[in-house]
Amino acid sequence: MALYAAAANVLAGVENRQGSIKGLVYASRFQNVKQLYALVCETQRYSAVLDAVIASAGLFRAEKKLKPHLAKVLVYELLLGKGFRGGGGRWKPLLGRHQARLKAELARLKVHRGVSRNEDLLEVGSRPGPASQVPRFVRVNTLKTCTDDAIDYFKRQGFSYQGQASSLEDLRTLRGKRFLLDPLLSELLVFPAQTDLHEHPLYQAGHLILQDKASCLPAMLLAPPPGSHVIDACAAPGNKTSHLAALLKNQGKIFAFDLDAKRLASMATLLVRAGVSCCELAKEDFLAVSPSDQRYRQVQYILLDPSCSGSGMLTRQLEEPGADTPSKERLHALAGFQQRALCHALTFPSLQRLVYSTCSFCQEENEDVVRDALQQQSPGTFRIAPVLPSWPHRGLSTFPGAEHCLRASPETTLTGGFFIAVIERVEVPSPASQAEALAQELIPSPAPKRKRRQRKAVAGRSTLPCT
Structure with a gap:
């Protein structure tokens, strides 16, 4: 084979x-x-x-x-x-x-x-550490099916459905062909650790997405309503993008950027299989995307999951048990890029809510980046939103508001290692002021009558078929 x-x-x-x-x-x-x-x-x-x-x-x-x-x-x-x-x-x-x-x-x-x-x-x-004991999380792709139908399918295959979990202990003690519904995400099924579903027909048909629970939180916490315009700044490999599309119900627009052509091609295949139709992919550096571009004037939600050290990734912990912390030089370079990306994202004029996330345990890539980026904004413009008050693992108390950030790890949350900060605008521009600003952009400046006639003539010619 x-x-x-x-x-x-x-x-x-x-x-x-x-x-x-x-x-x-x-x-x-x-x-x-x-x-x-x-x-x-x-x-x-x-x-x-x-x-x-x-x-x-x-x-x-x-x-x-x-x-x-x-x-x-x-x-x-x-x-x-x-x-x-x-x-x-x-x-x-x-x-x-x-x-x-x-x-x-x-x-x-x-x-x-x-x-x-x-x-x-x-x-x-x-020996197996906490990383090897993390359950297999499976997100039901609501663009193609619903949670009840997925549960019924597994039951017909001989799996025993145990209902919705009430605690981490329920997840920790899963064995055999039993599965649960996650207590936090209504579309997330939980199977015992090491359950292999790569050959499962529902996965191959795009009805299921094999995605760690911590990786599902960014899109869930961004929570864009259907019809919204969203930017996924560093999008590949695409699981979070497909989750955003499911939350949008394919209504609205996702602008997804990534510089790696191979990863972008794999992502395009994933999105097609998942039934995503509201996403526009671009092989482009997010830092080069202009916030003043008219295409993004309605973007109110941004998901920023930039390149990071990956120190919290389950696959890395399984491949390199006890791997050392990344070097100071690498962390410094990564944090510099992450901070520039976050500051850039905060300049989009209609932005209301942003989620910054990494799969890293390192403070330099997490709390420090968020703190420094917020300090560069005008006072009172943005704040860290308090989310999931019952989540057991919080951000490090390195600055006021950091306790509203979320952390995740195999030991504390039975997930991969993750960091999430939800940043929201404190003073959202009123619809009237936004409309006025947009009108000013669209109204052409006065021009002499002769030039206006020339423009009109050119406009008329542009409607003719090209030869």
């Missing part, structure tokens, strides 16, 4: 220092990058265990043509993973000949080390 060959190639590339797991996975051009990434990370995490089992079972003596990295992936899938996916192709009978011996060697290794669970075989630094 192509999945296993791709995973073996990524593992070989990592061992030869050709790049990181994430970089090599994306460079592999394998269609389901999330599935490939998860398989590679888990195989690498159990690498020492797999080497010991393979050696004890004498697998390479029996299968001389089997390459080491592919063997490691296949044995992981057989003993520790989800079983061979898609039938396993020609690899299932090959490993089947050695299945009993491999399982016996795994059991013998547990006895030798005095443990009963597979994860107890791991070294301390490789």
Whole structure:
């Protein structure tokens, strides 16, 4: 199966220092990058265990043509993973000949080390941490279906629906084929950690979006009503954009910007699959977008989720357990860009509400950026809006109002690491003043009669067909 060959190639590339797991996975051009990434990370995490089992079972003596990295992936899938996916192709009978011996060697290794669970075989630094215990959150795409229909579909597939969760403990104790409705987001389903839904027909049809709960909060808190004009400033890969479109019910306009052409192309595919029709994509630097451009004169909502260190990303925590904090130099460069982007966003004349978010734990990219950007505005123009008072993890108390910001982490909220600040205009321009300003922009300055006649003649010619 192509999945296993791709995973073996990524593992070989990592061992030869050709790049990181994430970089090599994306460079592999394998269609389901999330599935490939998860398989590679888990195989690498159990690498020492797999080497010991393979050696004890004498697998390479029996299968001389089997390459080491592919063997490691296949044995992981057989003993520790989800079983061979898609039938396993020609690899299932090959490993089947050695299945009993491999399982016996795994059991013998547990006895030798005095443990009963597979994860107890791991070294301390490789054991599952809070990140691996985060539930699988699934957002129902309301552009294509509704929550009740999605729940009914899973129930027909043998899943047991447990109703709406009432606490984090309900989410933490999910096991087997049980699932819940999130207590905060009415369109968010919650499954046990490590549940793989990449092959599920509802996901492949765009009815479901695999999106962490913390990543759903920015669009939810921005809350643009249908018909609004919204800017998604750093939009790719597009999950938040599709969430915005669902909140808008495809009524209104989303201007989505990103500089990376490949990410933008993937995003376009995602949005089509999700049924999004109100989004205008542009390969453009948000900092180069003019707030005075007439196309954006009705933009009242902006979602700004800029490039960041990614220190809160679950995938990074699984790939690099205990990874160090980013260097001061990198944080300084990132924070500089983030602050410029936030200050730029706050200059859009009709802006009423903005959400600034990162998937970072670092204060330099979060509270410090928001504080410095607000200090550059005229006093009393903007404030941090108090949101979700019951949310357990708040912003660091580094300046007045920071307690209204939200933080998230696997330990405190059972989500990925995230930071969110909701910024709203204190004095919203009145409709009358906005209309007056717009009228002034649209009224042409007086011109001599002869020039006006010339313009009229030119306008008349412009209605003729081009030749």
